[in-house]
Amino acid sequence: MEEEEEEEERRETEEKTGMRAWQSRADWMTVNSRRQDRMWRMCPRRVVVVAVLLLMCRSCLAADLMRQKSIPPGLDAVWMELVPLVSSAMSSKDTELEVRFGLGDISTREFPNGVSEQAFYNLQQILHRSHQKGNVQLQGEGWQRIRDLHFCNNIRSTYHENGERETVFKRLLQRSDMVGHNLNNVPGSSKVCHLRFSWKAEQPVMDGVTDTGPLEGVREKRRISYVYKMWRYDLTVVYGAPVQDFSMIDAALQTAIPSFEVEMEYLPKRAGSPASVPPAYLAHSMLLKAQDVCGFLLGHQVRPELIMRAVYLQQPPGRVMEENVGERGGMQEIEA
Numbered sequence: 103m104e105e106e107e108e109e110e111e112r113r114e115t116e117e118k119t120g121m122r123a124w125q126s127r128a129d130w131m132t133v134n135s136r137r138q139d140r141m142w143r144m145c146p147r148r149v150v151v152v153a154v155l156l157l158m159c160r161s162c163l164a165a166d167l168m169r170q171k172s173i174p175p176g177l178d179a180v181w182m183e184l185v186p187l188v189s190s191a192m193s194s195k196d197t198e199l200e201v202r203f204g205l206g207d208i209s210t211r212e213f214p215n216g217v218s219e220q221a222f223y224n225l226q227q228i229l230h231r232s233h234q235k236g237n238v239q240l241q242g243e244g245w246q247r248i249r250d251l252h253f254c255n256n257i258r259s260t261y262h263e264n265g266e267r268e269t270v271f272k273r274l275l276q277r278s279d280m281v282g283h284n285l286n287n288v289p290g291s292s293k294v295c296h297l298r299f300s301w302k303a304e305q306p307v308m309d310g311v312t313d314t315g316p317l318e319g320v321r322e323k324r325r326i327s328y329v330y331k332m333w334r335y336d337l338t339v340v341y342g343a344p345v346q347d348f349s350m351i352d353a354a355l356q357t358a359i360p361s362f363e364v365e366m367e368y369l370p371k372r373a374g375s376p377a378s379v380p381p382a383y384l385a386h387s388m389l390l391k392a393q394d395v396c397g398f399l400l401g402h403q404v405r406p407e408l409i410m411r412a413v414y415l416q417q418p419p420g421r422v423m424e425e426n427v428g429e430r431g432g433m434q435e436i437e438a
Contacts, residue, residue: 181385184299187276188388189381191301192370197275198304199368201392204296205399213279213298215361216340221399222362226337228398229328241327241334248323251351255315257307269307269314276301295396299388319344320351322358332373333391336365364399366391 191199205221206214216222232238249261259269280297307314322341327334340361343354368388373379 181389183278184385184388185382187278187299187301188385190276191368192379192381192384194275194303196303196305198300198302199388200300200302201366201388202298202300203364203366203392203395203399204298205294206296213296216363217399219360219362221401222337222339222364224401225364225395225398226326229335229337233328237330239329241329245324245326248325250321250323251317252319252321253314253316254318257314259314271305271307273303274300275303295400297392297396317346317348320354322355329369329372330391332369332379332387334367334369335395336363336367338363338365364395366395 188199191197202213203217204214205217206212217225229238230240233240247263251259251261253259255271256273257269257271259267261267278299280299320343323338325336325338327336329335340363341355341358342361343358345351345354366388368384373384
């Protein structure tokens, strides 16, 4: 009995002590809260506004740092230069945002005209196999024949294989070249993939209203296009020649040497509302997809989306793997 009474007294003492401790803590929190409220009321409104703005700036800087962490090593400057170009293109109507690819010697700073024939068809096979798996869309019915007539005042008339013709006034608004950089940052890669980011305005021209001016040149094209998310990949075999007389077009094309061009164009209608695609993200996506294409052109078996996180991984020969993680991810599995 005595032991039970002692145990009961001990429990009562602990409960009282605990209650006093909780009460003391509650009293302290109440007093401290009152002090904070009093200090907050005493602060001038200007000080409060400045404090809020500082907190917002810190949040923005933190967000910017997080975004920059996902940029490939060495490409931060390119990304920051690309953001204003992308922002201007997104805020304008009747414009094109595209990137052109070139393979050339690192010793020159000039943008090379196209890629090699082997790299061109290797990329086309990768995209087509991915299309057969249902990961990439084929635009139209495959290879299309197109003829462009270029006039001296930046007007271009395009004749399609189905007989349709369109004439547009095309003007370059801004351009940024990325030449002599290593996009892949993996062992064994070479610095031969060059990028040209362009923002162009394109306006239709009415027949008989605008003077097209004298003929300047002709470009005969065979093109195939693939669409993945908000990007279209145009692969074009081009026979181009300067010509001033319409009657000399066919003869000029017979001696023309083909070039192999690869372009990637932004499709705003597939991206949703402009508010849902910030320029910083679009520039990031543009670099990511451009890095994918350069890896394919150079024949590297890599995971580009891992390279974006500065993680380098060699894949087994003949395979290029990517994870589909929504609009912010890479392509589905592609068989090289």
